[in-house]
Amino acid sequence: MGTIGYWLGQGFQGKGIMTKALEAVIHYGFTELNLNRIEIQAAVGNKKSRALPESLGFKEEGRIRQAEWLYDHYVDHVVYGLLVKDWQEL
Structure with a gap:
């Protein structure tokens, strides 16, 4: 499994x-590392992410x-997953 995190100014x-x-x-990740799954987490309120x-x-x-x-409080994360078989069908 791979995990991706990101931040952009x-x-x-x-x-x-x-x-x-x-x-x-x-x-x-899918073609060179032969991963089966990639996961991304983003804060619930972060619509752009x-x-x-x-x-x-x-x-x-x-x-x-x-x-x-985050800053002065905890935030929940939404978990997203993508499987190689789903990616190949896109």
């Missing part, structure tokens, strides 16, 4: 940079409560 958002980077990492895996075919699989301390 605000001035670079909305330009497709992260989508292209994730596509390349996913391709590498959640939109990325959703647009790339990841399936929402669940929620982890209080997964991350």
